[in-house]
Amino acid sequence: MSITYLEAIRAAQARALADDPRVFIYGQDVGDFGGAFKATKNLAREFPGRVKDAPISEDAIMGAAIGAAIEGMRPIIEMQFADFSTVGFNQIVNHAAAFFWRTNVPCPITIRLPSGGTSGSGPFHSQSLEAIYAHYPGLIVMTPATVEDAYSMLLEAVAIDDPVIFCEHKFLYYHLKADCLPTEAMPVGRARIARAGRDMTIVAYSAMVHEALAVADELAAEGTEVEVVDLRSIKPLDTDTVVASVARTGRLLCVGEAFPWGGVTAEVIARVAVEGFGLLDAPPQRLNAKDTPVPFHPDLWSVHRPTARSIAAAARNLLRL
Amino acid sequence: MVQTIVGRESETESAPFREQYVKAFRWMLLARVMEDKLASLYRGGKIHGGVYVGRGQEALSVATGLSLCKGDVFAPLIRDAAGRLAFGEPIIDAVRTYLGSALGPMRGRDGNVHRGRPREGLLPMLSHLGAMISVVNGMLMARRFKGVTDTVGAACIGDGATSTGAFHEAINQAAVERLPLILVVANNQYAYSTPTSRQFACANLVDRAVGYGVDGHTVDGTELGACLRGLEKAVAQARQGRGPQLVVAKLLRQGGHGEHDDASYIDPKLKESSLGRDCLKVAEDCLRQKKWVDEKTLRAWRDEVSARVDETVAKVQREPGPDPFKENWCALASKHLQEAHI
Numbered sequence: 001m002s003i004t005y006l007e008a009i010r011a012a013q014a015r016a017l018a019d020d021p022r023v024f025i026y027g028q029d030v031g032d033f034g035g036a037f038k039a040t041k042n043l044a045r046e047f048p049g050r051v052k053d054a055p056i057s058e059d060a061i062m063g064a065a066i067g068a069a070i071e072g073m074r075p076i077i078e079m080q081f082a083d084f085s086t087v088g089f090n091q092i093v094n095h096a097a098a099f100f101w102r103t104n105v106p107c108p109i110t111i112r113l114p115s116g117g118t119s120g121s122g123p124f125h126s127q128s129l130e131a132i133y134a135h136y137p138g139l140i141v142m143t144p145a146t147v148e149d150a151y152s153m154l155l156e157a158v159a160i161d162d163p164v165i166f167c168e169h170k171f172l173y174y175h176l177k178a179d180c181l182p183t184e185a186m187p188v189g190r191a192r193i194a195r196a197g198r199d200m201t202i203v204a205y206s207a208m209v210h211e212a213l214a215v216a217d218e219l220a221a222e223g224t225e226v227e228v229v230d231l232r233s234i235k236p237l238d239t240d241t242v243v244a245s246v247a248r249t250g251r252l253l254c255v256g257e258a259f260p261w262g263g264v265t266a267e268v269i270a271r272v273a274v275e276g277f278g279l280l281d282a283p284p285q286r287l288n289a290k291d292t293p294v295p296f297h298p299d300l301w302s303v304h305r306p307t308a309r310s311i312a313a314a315a316r317n318l319l320r321l
Numbered sequence: 322m323v324q325t326i327v328g329r330e331s332e333t334e335s336a337p338f339r340e341q342y343v344k345a346f347r348w349m350l351l352a353r354v355m356e357d358k359l360a361s362l363y364r365g366g367k368i369h370g371g372v373y374v375g376r377g378q379e380a381l382s383v384a385t386g387l388s389l390c391k392g393d394v395f396a397p398l399i400r401d402a403a404g405r406l407a408f409g410e411p412i413i414d415a416v417r418t419y420l421g422s423a424l425g426p427m428r429g430r431d432g433n434v435h436r437g438r439p440r441e442g443l444l445p446m447l448s449h450l451g452a453m454i455s456v457v458n459g460m461l462m463a464r465r466f467k468g469v470t471d472t473v474g475a476a477c478i479g480d481g482a483t484s485t486g487a488f489h490e491a492i493n494q495a496a497v498e499r500l501p502l503i504l505v506v507a508n509n510q511y512a513y514s515t516p517t518s519r520q521f522a523c524a525n526l527v528d529r530a531v532g533y534g535v536d537g538h539t540v541d542g543t544e545l546g547a548c549l550r551g552l553e554k555a556v557a558q559a560r561q562g563r564g565p566q567l568v569v570a571k572l573l574r575q576g577g578h579g580e581h582d583d584a585s586y587i588d589p590k591l592k593e594s595s596l597g598r599d600c601l602k603v604a605e606d607c608l609r610q611k612k613w614v615d616e617k618t619l620r621a622w623r624d625e626v627s628a629r630v631d632e633t634v635a636k637v638q639r640e641p642g643p644d645p646f647k648e649n650w651c652a653l654a655s656k657h658l659q660e661a662h663i
Contacts, residue, residue, distance in 0.1 A: 024466060050466075055497055057490035060455035064494065067459020070439045073466060075459075090449050090487070095456070097652070102431045105439045106654040137652035161654035189658055239662040271662055 003181060006173035008147045009039050009112070011181060012154035013076060017047045020074060023158060025051040026061060027078030027112075036080050037114060037173060058084055062091035062111070066099065069107045074158055082113035082167065083127045096163040097138030106161040110154070115167040116207055116257055117305055122296035128206070128256070128289075131263035133165040134235040140164040141235040142188070145209035147178035149232055152185030160188070169207040176210070191238035193245065197225035200251035200318060202311070203242055203268050205231040208255045214308035215315055224319060234264050242268060243276040250281035253318050257305050260288035282321035287314045324527065326539045327551035338549070339613055345387055345407070345545055346604050347622060349379035352403035353601055354626045355412060358634060359419055363580045367638075368419050370432050375400030377575030378507050380600035381540070383407050384548035385475050385505050388556040394460045394474030396444040396453035399434040400507065400574075401477050410436075410443055416633050422640040429643030442474075451478060451487030454504060458491060461500045473501040473559045481512025483529070484520055492565060496533045501559035503566045505552070507542060509574035510596070514586045527569040535565040542572030543596065545604040573597045 003011070016023045025040055031053040034041035044051040054061045058079065065075040079085040085092065092111065099107040117126040134141045140162055144150045150168060157164035186192060194209055195216050204212040209230045216226035229245050231237060246252050252272055254265040265286035272284055287306045295301050303310075356374035363372040375382055378400045386407030389395055395408045402415060417425025418436040427436050427445065437445030442460075446453055457474035464472055482488055483506060495502040506526055510517055523529065530537025536558055540551030548570065555566035573596045577584035591597055608614045651659045 055490070055494055057455075057494055059452075059487050060458065060490035060494040063452060063455025063487070063491060064459030064462055067456040067461070068463040068466070069459075070444075070456070071460050071463035071467070073463045087486075090447075090452060091455070094449060095447055095452060100654045101652045102427060102435070103437070103439055103445060104428075108654075140653070140655070140658055160658070162658070236658050236660050237662070275662070 002177045002179055003147060004174055005147045005150045005168070005176040006037060006039060008151035008178070008181060009154055009168055010041060010043070012151045013040060014043060014046065016074075016076065016155060016158045017043065017050055020158070022072060022074040023050070023076060024068070024073060025076045025078065026054050026065065028054055028056055028080045030078050035078060037170070039078065039112070058088035059091055062088035062096065065109045066091060066096050066107060069109050070099075070105060074108055074110075076110045076112065076158060078112045080114070081125050082115040082129050083124050085111070085113055085129065092133070092163070093136040093139070097136045099138070100162065101138055107163055108161050109163045110157040110166055111163065112166045112168060114170050116169040116171055117294055117301060118170050119298045119301055120296060121294070123293035126294035128167070128258040130165065130167045130234050131258050134264070138162065139235065140188070140233065141167065142233045143167045143205040143231065145172070145194075145206050145230050145232070147176055148182040148185070151181050153188065153232070156185070156188050167206060171207045172210075186232070188233055189236040189238060191232055191241040192230045193241070194228040194230040195226065197227035198249055199225045200253060200315060201227045201229060201242070201245040201249045202315065203229045203231060203252065203254040204256070205234055205264065206257065208257055208306060211306060211308045211311055212255055215312045218308070218312055219315060226315065231264070237267065237271070239271045239275060243272060243279070246272055246276050247279045250279060251318050252280065252284040253311070253315055254284065254286045255306050255311055256288050258289060260291050263288065282318060285314055285318050287311060324530065324537045324539070325554065327541070327547045327554070334611070341387065341549055342545060342604075343608070343613060345383045345549060346608060348383045348386070348407045349403050349545070349601050349604065350622060351412065351626045351629070352379050352383070352406055354623070355415065355630045356402055358630050359416075360580045362419070362634070369421060372419065372580040373399040373434050373578070374576065374580070375402050377572060377599055378509060378542065379403040380545040380548045380604060381505065381507055381542045381570045381572065382477070384545070384552040385477060385503070387549070388552040389473070389475055392442065392472050394442045394444070394457050394472065396446065396457050396474070396476040398446055398453075398477045398479065400479075400509075404477065405443070408443060409441070410438070412629065413633050413637065414438075416637045417640070420637050421642050422637050423643045424640050449487070450482035451485035451491065454478070454488060454491035454502070455494055457502060458495050458498065458500055461502065462498060471560065473503060473556055475503040475505060475556070477505045477507065479512060480506065480508040480510070480517050480520055480526065481515065483526055492533050492535065492567065495565040496535050499564040501562070501564070503552070503555050503559050503568060506567070506569045508569055508571050510591060511574055511578075511587065513578040513582075516588070525569070527567060530567040533565070533567070535567050536563060538566060538568045540568060540570045542570030543598045543600045543603055545600060545607070571596060572600065575599055
């Protein structure tokens, strides 16, 4: 038996619904239809009345989630695409994120954002918004890269007493498979050494972890040992694991699929510069998407975002510095 | 969908109504005196940030607060001191939040009108207008999930907020879910300085009720009796399971947007019109005219309210503000997930 990243997300939601009567799912087309990506397939039937279709109203969807959370529920919100969460941005960043700080009343909401690019999806169905949400105090931002993390982190997201932005990568939905669901998990906030190496560190998260692992394979054939750090959650960001890796390798390349200005790669490099400057043997490098909207055409798209090819080029360049 | 218009002519004078009217008037008086005091503290430089008062809107606000029961949800806006008091917010919450007392419900983390007690169904407003409506929807949905019936929720907004996407999304959502939401619109003719002619083009905001598939109610916001009766009816219909109720009241803001604003843009003709009447004065005249209260009692109520406000302010002025060195500076309920490296 094998299970995909998408099936893991569905399974985690089924388990959350089964385990906790406070959990419900609310979002566009999530009911009988089972969601645009089928992440809630059959859940409306298995859990009558607890998987609710919403009107196309991201602001009101998030507002309702906040109200339900205040009343002690544990809503899971599916934004049909991460891109559309910007319509509910106000409720997420000004309301949900600030609520506990202002009132001392927790606001536990899991906001699932189908994120990242897939070929042909264009500017409005491809974005990676994790950095924007991580900017706001009061939010947890998860970016699972594996089937196991997709499952266990989604369950943890539901259990956390704060609003969690759960960035699930659409490219991984069907491509990524595991033999079975995990029975144990690393704690939230801890990064994972996805591959050990001694010559350079590539810090990545979400789909970019797999591109980085492909690069590590490629460079291993040339005699270079690349260490790949999977951040797992970008907020909190496990600076200790990153700095410890840089202490071993002396070289840092940070890769993200989001737009380049600011963002996760900048944050990682800033932290390493502040806390591990003396550990660096070369200037830290970063690789992001290009500073344009995400293009539609596959030839443009494959160059717009980092890929194993462009990451390998950046890695080789870093080794020469 | 039913559209009702509640004005002066439909007033009855039954004993319970008279009792409710008097009770409402006393909350209005307390709100007015308290806010006048806050305004004077602001002018004296004793309050940080703005002061936003409900002068001229007390009748509508108090009717909303009084129409709700304990256990209901209330999302007031910036001109709802009277409704808050009637709903059960202690007067000291307002004073502490304005003066930044560490002992207030917001503990200096948020100020002035951004106060509430969510666990008691009183929501602290966001400045982003229209945002609170869907939150009330969510609370009502949660209660439905939990099998709690017979509670309703009221959200207050102004004419300006009816132009927001949040308003549209939320009233439509409430209609789809057929929630017991009472959406109270105080059409006070100006959104900050913008007149309604630049805000919407429909003849009357209540006409929108038809489009959303909800009941609509028009009340005269300057008449306490009309407000009490209109809100009572709307809340009863929501409680009976008739779905969302849109209540629109016309009135005129008796002052600026906040105490910093001299309101020089308000059309003098509006001030002279019947819309420009001060609802507190109208209610007081009604009490006199109907001989429901004598002069001596009215004076005693005023004295009592002033003393209560002065005592509260004096008490709060002696309370400590928040200590930045003792503040934990953690925005998360899950403290173990707070960033350690920032």
